[in-house]
Amino acid sequence: MSKDDFKTVVEEIKNSKYYKKPLGFGICRVDMGQLDSTKVLQATYPLINWCENYGSAAVLLDALHKSGCDLDLSSSELICDITLDVLQRALYTFEPYLEEAYGDAHKNIQTVATLYDIIKNDGSRPGEYRAVFIFEDSACISVEATYLKLYALSQSKVKLRSICLDGAFGALPNVAWCAGEPVELEWLRANEIELKLTNSYPHIDFVDKFPRLLQHIIPSDNTRILETSKVRFGAQLAAGTTVMPGASYINFNAGTTGVSMVEGRISSSAIVGDGSDVGGGASILGVLSGTDGNPISIGKNCLLGANSVCGIPLGDGCIIDAGIAILEGTKIGVCTSELLKIKEANPKVELNGDLFRAKELAGLNGIHFRQDSLTGEIIALRSKREIRLNQDLH
Amino acid sequence: MSKDDFKTVVEEIKNSKYYKKPLGFGICRVDMGQLDSTKVLQATYPLINWCENYGSAAVLLDALHKSGCDLDLSSSELICDITLDVLQRALYTFEPYLEEAYGDAHKNIQTVATLYDIIKNDGSRPGEYRAVFIFEDSACISVEATYLKLYALSQSKVKLRSICLDGAFGALPNVAWCAGEPVELEWLRANEIELKLTNSYPHIDFVDKFPRLLQHIIPSDNTRILETSKVRFGAQLAAGTTVMPGASYINFNAGTTGVSMVEGRISSSAIVGDGSDVGGGASILGVLSGTDGNPISIGKNCLLGANSVCGIPLGDGCIIDAGIAILEGTKIGVCTSELLKIKEANPKVELNGDLFRAKELAGLNGIHFRQDSLTGEIIALRSKREIRLNQDLH
Amino acid sequence: MSKDDFKTVVEEIKNSKYYKKPLGFGICRVDMGQLDSTKVLQATYPLINWCENYGSAAVLLDALHKSGCDLDLSSSELICDITLDVLQRALYTFEPYLEEAYGDAHKNIQTVATLYDIIKNDGSRPGEYRAVFIFEDSACISVEATYLKLYALSQSKVKLRSICLDGAFGALPNVAWCAGEPVELEWLRANEIELKLTNSYPHIDFVDKFPRLLQHIIPSDNTRILETSKVRFGAQLAAGTTVMPGASYINFNAGTTGVSMVEGRISSSAIVGDGSDVGGGASILGVLSGTDGNPISIGKNCLLGANSVCGIPLGDGCIIDAGIAILEGTKIGVCTSELLKIKEANPKVELNGDLFRAKELAGLNGIHFRQDSLTGEIIALRSKREIRLNQDLH
16 A cells, blocks of 8 residues: 555545544543443543544544444544554554654554554453544543543643533542552552551552643653642643742643743643743632632733732733732722833723722733732832733734 | 350450450551661551440450450550461451451451451561550550551541640651651661662652551542642541642641631641631641640631631631731721621620721631731621521520 | 771872862762663762762772773863772772771771672673762762762751852753652653553653752651652751641752751742741742842741741841731831830841831841731831840840
8 A cells, every 4th residue: 555545545534424523532541440440540642633633533433443343423522442453454554654653753653553562462451442532622521531631731732721621520530549540449448458457558649530740741851840749630831831849739721831930829720921930839819719710811921929819810021029919809009100101011901090900900911019018008010020012902 | 156145255355354445446557667676667557446346345355365465454555466366366256247247347357357367378577467455545655556546537536636646746756758668767877878879779758757648548539639748647638628739738636527628738736617718828827836726726618818827716607818817916907887797697796896806806707807908907897608607606 | 908008008199190189079879861871860879978088089089090090180070980890999998997887987988898799799780880079169060960069968068058059950951750760751752652551651750850858868867858849959957857748848059057847938049047937838039039149048046927928038036927028128117116126136237217128127136027917017026036146246
C-alpha cells in the first residue's frame, strides 16, 4: 500500500457509516477496581488528539468495526476495548507510514505500534486498553472521556473554560492514590485487618476524584512545579510558570497563559495572564467561592501581593497590595487625579465619581488597589506598572 | 462450646482478678527502631475498641493470663506481647463465633484469627504484635496507648477534646517517615556514608512525632483529602469533609463535625461545624497560639473568608470576611439596627452598647464580621446566613 | 607509616604545586541523565568539608595527582572522577588513622574506606563518584560545586547569606524528581508512549532545579519538618525548629538561627531569630519580591501573626498582628507615649514625630505593629515582649 492508497482508504472510511468526525480521541490504559474489576478508576493516555488527525481516527474506527466492535456513533462518547486484532488491522492500514513513525512524527501510529508489541509480548487484561472518542462537547459520562477532556485542557489543546466539564465530579470515583495508582476505599476497608497486620497497608498520597497534573502531563522545560499536590489534573500551565510549595494551588480548568510565579491560589475557572505574579498566599476566588459564578481573569503584568484576595477580574498592569481583599462589593475611593490617569489607561470606559464598587472597576487596566494605612480606606490609584494597551480597544 | 457457654466463660473472666473493664483496647503491630530494637516507633491497629466489646477484652486478657503474661491492671495502660499461644487460647474461647466472623461481624475475632494465620505461616519478630489496654483516661505513657487514643479520635469513637492527650509529645519519638515507615534519625546518621554512596538513602516524606491520618485511617467514601500531609493523625473529619491542598492544615484533636470545605487551618483543639467552610488560607487559632488557651468552636453554616483569621468561637451562620482578623481583643463597632437583629438571633444573650470586644461576641449566632472599606472600622452586622436556632436556647 | 610520618607527608603535599587550600571539598555520588549520560543531574555528599580538614584535602589531591588526574587548580572549582586507584592511594596515606576511623572520628577517612569497599565489591559506573573542590567563593559553575555550597548552608557550615550562590539557577538542570531520583523531562517525553502503556510511568513528586532539604540533610533530633516539600535544599534550620505543613515554606539561603515555630513563608534570603514564630500563612518577603533587594532579618522572640506580611527587618521582641501587612512604604502612626517606650527599648536610635514609614522603624526592638480596628490606622506600640538588649548598643 502506498501513501496515496492510504489517503484513498481513509477517504472511503470517512464516507462510511462507521465514521463520525470526533472532537477528541485517543487510546488509553485503564486502571480497574480492586474489588469491582469492572469499575474504571483512571485512564492514562500516552497521546490525545483534539480537533486533529482525523485520518488516524478513521483508521482506528475502521479497525474497530472490522474486528467486530459494535460502534454506536450516536452518543457523545464512544469507548471500545482494544485487542491485538484491532491493532493489527490498524497497522495494516498505517503501513506506508510505519517506517517514518518515530520521534515527533506520527505519534498515533507509534502508539498503535507500541501497544501491538506490548500485547503481543506480554498480553493484557481484558479491557485494559481502550479506544475513546468524544463526538460532542456535552456533559462527561465516562471516566475515560472525562480524562480525555482533562488531558485536552492540561496539554493546552483547548483554552481554559472552553469545554464542558459538567458531570466530571459524578463520572470520577473518589479513590485513594498510592504513587499514582488508584485504590478503592472499599477494598481498603475489606482488607484492612490483613493489610495492617502484614505491614502491607499501602502508602496513600491523597484521596480525591481527580489525579494530579504531574501524574499525566510532562511540563515544559522551563516550567517548575515544586510540589505535585499543588496542581490538579485539568489545570493548564503555560511554559515558564513556577508553582511554589507554600500556600499555592491551581485547580482544574484554571491556570496561566504565560510566564507566572504562582505562590497563591488560582481557584477553579480562574486564569492568570503572562507576566502576572500571584504572591504568597494570595487567593483568586473561583466560581464556586464568592464570585457569584463570574469566573475571574487576571490580565498581563499584574501583581497580587502576599495574602491578598482577588474577587474581581483585573485588566493588565494591576496591583493588589499585600494583605488586602478586593471583593465584588468592596467600596473603593478614587481621587480625581488618579481617576483621570485610570481613564487614560482605559480610554473606552466611562468612569465618574470618587467612590466605586470593586465590580465597577473589574477588568480595567493599570489599577493599583491599596489600603490607606492612616485612614483604613481602600483606594484605587493608577499603578506604575506598564500596560501594553490592547489594540482592540482603540 | 456453644454461644451460651461463651457467655458464661466471659462472665467468669469478668469476675476474675485478671479482668478490668478497659476504656479502650486493641491489638497492634509495632515498628521498632533500626538502631534501638527495643524502641517502639509506631503502632498500627487494624481495629480499636473504645467503651465497647468488653467480652473480647475479657477473652484477650484471659488468654494473656493463661499464656503466662504478667497482667498489672493497676496502671492506666497495659501492654503485652502477643504470641501464637495467646491467639490460640483466644480462638478456643471465640470458637462459637468463628464461622460468622467475616465482613463487618466480629471484627475482633477476625483480627485474632487473621493474626494467628500470619504468625503460624510466616512467624513474627519478638514483640512485633501487642495487646494494648487503656484503663483510665490519664496522661499518655506508651507509644502504643498514645496511638490507641489517636485512633479513637480519628475514627470518631470519642469526641474531639474529650480525652486526655497530655504526655503525647513526650511519648512519641521524633522520626523520619519514609512511605509510612518510621526511621530513627540516629540510624540515618550512623549509616549516612554508606547509604548515600550506595544510592540507598531512604526517601523521607517528613520528620515528626505524629504520623499522618491517612497512614492509619480509611476516610468515608465522600471525604476527600487532597494531600496527605494536610491532616495529622488524631484529627477527626466528618464524612463529606474536603481538605484542599493549598494552605490548609488540620492538626490532631481538631477537625470537623459535618460536611465542610477546608482550605485553611484548623489548629489543635479547634472544631468546625456542619456546613461551615474554612476559606483559602483562613486560620482558626489553636490553644497554643493566641487564644489564651480557650479552644475555638465554629458553629454550623459559617464562612471564614479567604485569608481571614478567627480568634474567637463562633455560633451558627456567622461570616468573617476575606482578609480580616477577629482576635479576642479586637474592638468591633455595631450600629443600633444591626444590634437589634443580632439580639433577635441570640435571644438569651445580653448585649448593650455600640462597641464590643470580639470576645464579648464569642459564640453568638448570625454575626457577619466586616471591615468598612471606607473607614477601616471593623464592624459586626447580622449575617444573611440562615440559622436554625438551637432549641435549648428557648 | 606512623602518625608523625602522616603529618610530614601532608606538609610535603601542601608545599607541592598539586595542592591549593580549598574553601570546601568532598566526595560525591552523581546521578546522570537518562538520555544524556554525560549530564549531571544531582550530586549527593555523604560528608562535606568547609574551611576544615585540609590534611584530608591534601591526601585526596595527592592521590588524584598520582593516579594521573590532571589537576587544574586555577579555576574556582575542581572536579575529578574517583577511581579505585585514587581511593587505594588515599587509604595508603591515611593508614595510621584507619583503625580509629569510626563513629564520629575521621569521617573523611571513613568515606574513602567505605567507597573503596563499595567499588571493589560492586564496581561503579564511569564518573559515578567524584572529588569536588571549591577554591574560591565565586559564582557556581558546576552542579557538583553548587550542591557543595548548598550542603554548606544546610549543614550550617556557613552563615546564611554569607556565600555566593550566583549562577546556581543556571548550573542546576530542571528535572522531575521521583522519590529522590532526578529524571530528565526530555527522557520522559521520548519514552512517554511506552512508559504509559506499560504502566511504568514514574511517579513524580515535583519538578524543580533544587532538591528538597530532606533528600540530603538529616535534621537534629528536636527539629521537625512535617512535610518535605516545605523546605528547599540550601535552607538552614537551627535545632528545635518546627515547620508545619499548612502554608509554610522555607526557600534556599533562608531559615532560622534558633528555636522557631514556622507556619508561614521565609522567602529566599530571609532569616528568623531564636524564639521567633512565623504564624500560619505569615509571609516574610524575599529579595526577589517586594523588598527592593534588602534581605529581611527577624530578631529574637518576635511573633508574626497569622496571615501577616513582613516587608521590613525587625529587631528583637517585635509583633506584627494577625492579618496586617507592614511594607517598606507603609505609613505608621506612633503616639507620644509609645514613642517614648520604643526609644527606651532602642536607646541609640533617633526617633522623632508621630508618623513614620515602616522602613524608618526597620530593625528596631520591641515594636508591636497593629491596625486600630476603629479607625483602620496602622500604628506602632511598644510590644509587651521581653527584649534582652544587645550589649553592643550600650
